[in-house]
Amino acid sequence: MDLRKLKTLIDLVSDSNITELEITEDDGKVRIVKANPVTYAPAAMPVAAAAPTAGAAPAAAPVVVATPAIAAAPAEPAGHVVKSPMVGTFYMSSTPGGKPLVEIGSVVKEGDPVCIIEAMKIMNEIEADKAGTITQVLAQNGQAVEFGQPLFVIE
Known part of the structure; x- marks a missing residue:
């Protein structure tokens, strides 16, 4: 399947209410599933104990509900980040066991394969x-x- 056609299908799914799309053609089969966004339920508010009335037993201590701290997102690396344009398997070289196309410290020009x-x-x-x-x-x-x-950082 042509990558432009695949990108169009991905955009169609992401921009619509469709959660899953499966297409079968002569040259292959594609299944696109939209991940449900993560939603967090609001944390329960602590319940305050009612004031004791005269002659009543002392009220129990109020229950405090601890809310888990949401981990901070990792900081974006300094410099220009080269991101993956597609889902797939990442390879550093063009042949198995071959010399990597780039390494840390490699100088690249715009358009060079990385x-x-x-x-x-x-x-x-x-x-x-x-x-x-x-x-x-x-x-x-x-x-x-x-x-x-993110695949690489270029400075």
């Missing part, structure tokens, strides 16, 4: 979208990457 992402048995060469020096590699060779996942 990695390969395999999606649906197609090897897609990902290019640097900015000139500079690779300061961080944020993905691991052979691991799955998500759309928009």
Whole structure:
């Protein structure tokens, strides 16, 4: 399936109320499932004990409900971040066991290949979208990457 057609289908699902779409064609089958956004229920408010009335037993201590602290999102790395344009498997080199296309300290120009992402048995060469020096590699060779996942930092 053409990547432009796949991107159009992804946009269609994300912009609509559709939660799942499955398309079967001669050259393959695509299933797109929209993840439900994470929603948090509001924390319960502490209940205050009523004032004791004359002659009544002392009231129990009020119950305090602790709300879990939400972990801060990791800080965005300094510099320009090259993000994955698709879901697939990340490879540092164009051949198994080959020399990586880039390493930390490599100087790249805009348009230079920096990695390969395999999606649906197609090897897609990902290019640097900015000139500079690779300061961080944020993905691991052979691991799955998500759309928009940071791959490299260029400074």
